[in-house]
Amino acid sequence: MTISTLQDTTLDTLRYGKEQIMKKLFTLLLAISLALGVGAVSLAQDDDMSGMSFEFTEEQIAASPYLQSVLSRLEQSYDTSEFAKDGPYRIAFAAQGTSNAWSALMDAHAYWYVEHLGEDVVSELLYGDAQASADVQVPQVEDLLAQEPDALILVPMGAAALSAPVERAMMQGVPVVLCASAVETDNFVTEVGTNLWVVGASLAQYVVDQLDGEGNIVIMTGIPGVTTSDIMEEGADAVFAANPGIHVLDKQPGFWSPADAKGIMETWLVQYGDDIDGIWSGGAQMSQGIISAYLDAGLDIPPIGGGEWQNGFLRLALEHDIKYLAWQYPNAMITMCIDAALQILAGEPTPRFIDFSGVIPNSEPFTDVEGADYFREDWSDDVHGPITMPDEKLEELGFKVMDDGG
Amino acid sequence: MTLAKRKSKLALSRDNRWRLRKFVADYGVYIALLILLLVAALLTPKLFAVDTIAVVMRQASQLGIVAIGQTLVLLVAGLDLSVGGIFIMTSVVVAEVGNGRNEMIAPAILTALALGALVGLGNGLLVTKRRVPPFVATLGMLVLVKGATQAYTRGVPGGFVPEALGIVNQSWFVLSVPLALWLGLNAIFIFVLRGTTYGRRVYAVGSNIEAARLSGIPVDAIRISVYVLGSLFAVASGIVLTGYVLYVDRFIGSGLDLDSIAAAVVGGTAFIGGRGGLLGTIAGVLIIQILSTMVVLLGLDVEVQFIIKGLVILGAVTLYSVASTES
Amino acid sequence: MNEPILEMRGISKSFAGVQALKNVSFRCQAGLVYGLVGENGAGKSTLMKILAGAYKADAGEIIYKGMPRETASTGEIIDSGISIIYQELALVPQMSVAENIFLGREPRNRLGILDLGQLHARSNELLSRLGVALDTRLSVSELTIAQQQLVEIAKALSQDADLIVMDEPSAILAGSELDQLFDIIAALKAQGVTIVYISHRLEEVFRIADEVTVLKDGEVVDSRPISQLDRPTLVRLMVGRSLDEIFPQTDHEQGDLVLSAEDIETDTILDGVSLRLHAGEILGIAGMVGSGRTELARALFGADPLTHGEVRLVGKSLQWKTPSQAIRAGLVLVPEDRKSQGLFTALSVRINITIPILSRLSRLGIVRRPAEEGVVINAQQRLSIVMTSPEQETQYLSGGNQQKVVLAKWLETEPTVIILDEPTRGVDVGAKFEIYKLMRQLNDRGIAIIMISSELPEIIGMSDRILVMNDGRVAGELSRENADEERIIELATLGSAEAQLA
C-alpha cells in the first residue's frame, strides 16, 4: 500500500448527487482497490497544482526553524525496518476530537477508511478525543500507549506539550505519524500536512498582488500559541515585510471564532473604515465573521487572503461576490496518515514529510473564480471539503443535507 | 433634652453611614465608568465616534442580556456557570430546527427557550431540593448540557442558521436590535425587581433566606424561578450571538459566562445575595465591553485585557468591601 | 487593699453610631467572684468581648496584672490567663469534644505534632473534674446544648486561667448541672481564680457573688459588695424602675378560644404538646434553651411540618403546612433571632415591613407604591420607629428599632394570634417598655399572644398564663397568680413528674 491509494475515488462522490450513491459505492470500492499512483484530477479545469508554490529567500529560510525542518524533511526518508511487523494492526489515533466539524469529519474519514481497509489490515482503531485541548491530549496519549498499539497517529494539540509524549512513544517502539500539525521534537517518523509557512505566505502574496503592492491591510490570526496559526502568521509577516508598499494597520487574534472575528472587525471598521484595502485571515470561520461585519456596516469588502473550502464561507462569498484566495487543509488527510502508518509497519522507507497537496484530489488552493465549482448546495455550512468518503457517511454523521427549501 | 439631642446626633451619624454606603453601592460603578470614559477620551477619542458607540453598545448587549439573568441568580445568593453550555445548545438548536428556513425561526427559538428552561429547572432543583451548592450544581449542569449537545449532534451541528435571524444585526444609528432588546429587558426587569411582589421576594430570599421562609415566601419556588429565568436570558443571549455570526459555533459565547459574573459583581451585586441590581450591572457590562474595545483600538495585546479585567474586578469589590465593612 | 488583677478604665465603644458602652470602669481583685448584671443590651457582653480582645474599645484602657494591656490577639489574651465562656456557645460543631477544649492551645509533642493521647487524657481529666462523663471523641454537633455548655466550661478550665468570665452560663444549665457549676466556681475561687459571673438571675448572683456591678444602657450604674444589696434595690438599679412600672397592667377580659394545639409532634424535640389560647390573652412559655420552646413556635406556625397531632385556628378551623398558609389564616411568628430569622438587614425599612402583605398592596403583581408608603408611615407612627427614611437599610437601625420593624411587619398582616419568641432580646429598656405597651394594646384589641422568653420577670410580669416546657413536653402550667421564678425554674429543670415528686 502506498500513501496515494484512494485519490481517484473521491471525485465522483463529490460530483454526483445522493441518488447515485448506492451505485457509486460499488464503483468507489472498486476504484480504491485498483487505484495506485497519484491521480491528481481536479474538479475544476484548473490543473495548476502550484497554487501555493512559493519562492523563499535564503534569509527567510534562515529565519524560520519551521521552514528548515520541513524543507529538509521533504528530502529525507525514514528507515522503518525496526517497526516492521505482520498485520493486522492496532493503530492508535489521538484526534483533535469532538470540537468542530473539521475534526468530526476527520474522525469520520478515519473510521470509514479503517472499515474500508478491512479487519485483516487494521484490526482495531484505538481512539482518543482530545476535545481540542492539550491538557486532555497529553494524558490521553499516555492512555493510548498503555494499550500498546502498533502505531500512533497524532493530531497534536500543542507543539510543545506533545513533544515529550511523542518522544516517549518512539522510545517505547511505537512509530508516530503526525497528522495536520507538528511538534517541537524531530523524533517521529513522518508528518502528513502541508507547508503552513507557504500557506501563510501565499495568502499574503495574494493580498499583495490584489493591491498591486500598495495599501493598508489588517491581519487576523488564529489562536496565538497554536503552531498552525503561528507558522502561517510567520509566513504572512515575511511576505508583508518584503513589500514596503503594504502598511499593516493592526494585527489581532480572532481565535478561529466567527464571533470574536466579527467583534474585532467591527472595531477595525469604525477605526479605519474605508482605509482597509486588504485582509489577511488565518481561517474561513474568521473570514465569515469578517464578511459579516462588513455586511452589517454596509461597506465594500476588500480582497481577503484566507478562505477555505468550507461550505458556509463559500455560500457567503458567492452571495456577496467576494474576492478571496482559499487555502485547504483537508480533513481527509487522515487517510494518508493511516496509509503512512501502514507503510511504516510494512517496514517500507517512508518520507519524513508527506504533503497532501496534489495527492488528495481538489485539495489545492482556489480563488473566487473557481469558488462556485466547490460550493455544494446540499451540504450544511459546516462541511469542509474535500470529502473522500461516500455521501452516506456524511449523512450518517448528522450533516443535514439541506431540504429543498419547502 | 440631652437625651433627645443625643439621639438626633446618633441618628445623624448612622444616617451618613448608610447614605455613604448606599451612594457607593448605587453610584460607585458609575463613577468608575466615568473615569474610564475620561481615560478613553485621552487615549482613544475614536471611542466616542457614533460608529464606535454603536459597535460597543451592540457587543455590550450580547453580554448584557445574559448578565441580567446572572444578576438575578446572584441576587438570590446563587451563581450560574451553566450559561456557557446554554449558548452552545441554543446555537445548535437554532441551526438544527431552523435549518436555513426563515419560517422555522420561531419554532427554533421556542425550542431553545424550552430546553433552556429545562436546564434552569435542573439547576434550581439541584440547588433547592438537593441543597447542592450553586457553584457545583451549575458546573455539573454545564458539563451535562455540553455533553448532551455533543451526543445529539455527534460532534457536528447539522443544518443552517436561518438568514432572517440576521435581523439582529440591523441597526439605526446607535440603536441596534440587540441593544433594543437589552434595554427593553433591563427596563422590564428593573421594574420587576423594584416594583413587583416577585422582585421584592427575590431580594428577600437573597438577603435572608430563613427570614423569607418565615415571612411566608415560597423560597424554593422563587429560587427555582430565578434559575429558570437565568437560563432563559442565556438562551436569549445565545440567539443574539447566533444571529450575530449566522453560523453554528462550538465556542460561541466562550468567556461570556465568567464575564457575566464579573459584570454583575463589578456593578455592585453582592456575591452573598440580596444586594445590588440591574442598574449596576449595566455599568459593569459597559466597563468590561469598553475595556476590550479600547484594547483593540490601542492595538494592545489581548493578554493585557485579561490583566486589566482582573484588576478591575478586584478594584470594584475592594471598593464595595471597604464601604460596607463595619468599624 | 490588694492590687486589682484587672482594671478596665473609661471604656467606650460604639457600633455603627450606636453607643454600646460609655466610659465604663470595672475592677476585680484576685480570688473573688464578681456579679456583672444588667438587662439585655446593657453592654455586659460587649464589655467582656473587649476584655477578650474580640472587639477593640474606642476609648479607655485595660490594666491587667498591673500592666497596661496593649492591643493583643485573642490567643495572646487567653495565654495571659483570661478565659471567657460565651453566651452563644463558642464551639466548632465539626470538631470533637477534646479538639474543641484545646482549640487554639493544642498540646504538642517535641516534634510539634499534635499529641492526641494527651489531648484526650487531659480532656477527660477536665470533664471528670466537672463530674461529666462524655466521650471526648464525639463531635460537638452530636451533643445536647447542656453538654456543649459543659464542654465550654472545660475549655475555660483547660486554659489555667486567673480570670474566668462566664456569660450567662445558667441560661441553659439545669438543676444538678447548675449545682456542679457553683461547686466548680467555689473550688476555683479557693484556688485564687477570679470569676466574673454575668447573669440576670438575681438569686444566683446573691448565691455566689462577692461584689456586684450593674450596667444599664452602656453605663455603670453602681458597683458594691453584695452585702450592701438586696433584691429590690438590685432590680431598681438594673431597670431604673420597679417591676410594676415596667410591665403595664390592664384589665381586659379573656375572649373566646382562638388557637388550639392537640398533642403535636415534629421531627424536632417536640413530644406531644397541647395548648389553648384565647383572644386577648398572653400565654407565656418558659423553659430552658433547648427545651422545645422555639420548636413549638415553629410547629404552630407551620415552619416545621407536624408528624403528629393538629393545630387549629378556631373560627377558620384549618390546618396549615407552610408559614404562608399560617399567615393568611391570621397567625404570625416573630422569630427569636432577629438578625438571622426576622430581618432583611441589607434591605430598606419599607421593604422589610411590607414583605408579608405584598399581595394586599399590589395589583397584578405590581406593588402600589402610595399604598405601600402609607403602610410604612402608619407603622412608623404606631411603633415610633426611629429612622431617617423608609429607604434606610435596617442594618443601620438600633436593636430596638430593628425589633420594632420586625413587629411592624407582622402587625401589618392583621393577625389574630402573634407568637413572640424572645421579643425583647437585645433591646434597650426604653424600647422594651414600648414593646410591652404594644403587647397590651394588642391584647385590648382582642389579639392573642404567645410569648416565649428566657427572662422570668418578663414572663411573670406579662403573662396571663404560663406554660413551662421541658425536654419537648409541657412540664406544667401556672396561672399568673401562682407563678414565681422558683416554681418556673423547678418545672423547667426537673420536668413535671419530678416536680410533683419533689
Add this chain to the structure above:
Amino acid sequence: MNGLGGIMGGQPQARALFLRRNGPIIMVYAFILLLIVIGATQSERFLSERNLANVARQSAFLGIVALGQMLVILTAGIDLSVGSLVKVSILVSAIVMNGENANVVPAILAALALGVLVGLVHGFLINELRIAPFIVTLASLVILKGIGLTISSSPVGKASREVMMFYVQKVGPLPVIALMFFVLVLLTMLLLRYTVFGKHLVAVGGHVEVAHLSGVPVKRTRYAVYVLCSLTAVVTGLLWLSRMGVGDPAIGDGIELQTITAVIIGGTSLFGGRASVLGTLGGVLLLGITANLLVMLGVSQFIQGLIQGVIIVAAVALYKQEGD
C-alpha cells in the same frame, strides 16, 4: 482510651452518623469498584501493570492540586486560580531551567517562590480587604492567565534531560510521580489528623468566629492554606514541565473546575469545616479512571461528555448536602 465513652448521648445514632458522614466516600469507592469491574471484563489491557501505573501517574496531576484545593475548601474558601497558576509556573520554570541541569534547583525555587507569592496575595485580599475567596481567585485566574500569555503565547524554555527522565522513573512497578502523590495524600491525612494546623483549618472552616475567639490565628491559617494550595499548583506545573519537556502556555485551563469537582465528589463540603482526604483521593481516581476507561473501551467520543456530565450531576445530587 477512656471508659466513659458515649454515656451521654451521641451513640445511638452512631451508625446513621457514620453513614451520613462517610456515605459519599463509600459511594465513590463503590463507583470506582464498578468501573474497575467493567474495565477488567471489557478490556484485557485495563488491569495491565502498565495501564495501572499509567492511571496512577496521571492521577497525580489532578490529585496534587486537588489536595490543595481540598484544604482551601475545608476553610470554607475556594481557589479558582490554580489552573492559571499551573500555566504560569510551567512557563517560569521552563524559562529558568532553559534545558540546563544546573538550573533545575533555581527553576524549582522560582516556581515555589511564585506559589508563595500568589498564595500570600490571595491571603492578603481575603484577610485584609475581606473580599470573598471566589472573587479574589476568579480575578486572579484572569490576571495570571494574562501574565502567562504575556510571558509567552508560544512554547518557551526547556526542561533539562534529567527532569524529563524524572517523568518515567519508577520505584518497582510504581512511577515516582504516583508515589509522590500517594505520599502527599498520606501527609495530608496526617496533617489533618495529627497537627495543630490541621485542626485550625477545620476550626476556621467550621466556625470562623469561634476559631477567632479561641485564639486560633485565623488570618495566619488562611494565609498558610492559600500558600499551600498555590504550592500544590506550582508543583503540578513542575510535573507538567517534566511531562512535556518545554513550557507550553496551552496547559492549565480548566484545572480549577476539575479539582473542585474531584473534591466535591469526594464528599467534602463546600460550606467548610468538613473534608475527607480519602474522599478526595476517590474523586481524583474516579475522574482519572473514567477518562482512562473511555479511551480503553473506545466509547463513542460523542457520548463521552454526556457520561462525564451524568456522573458529576448524579454524584452531587445523590447526597443531599448540608447547610444553607
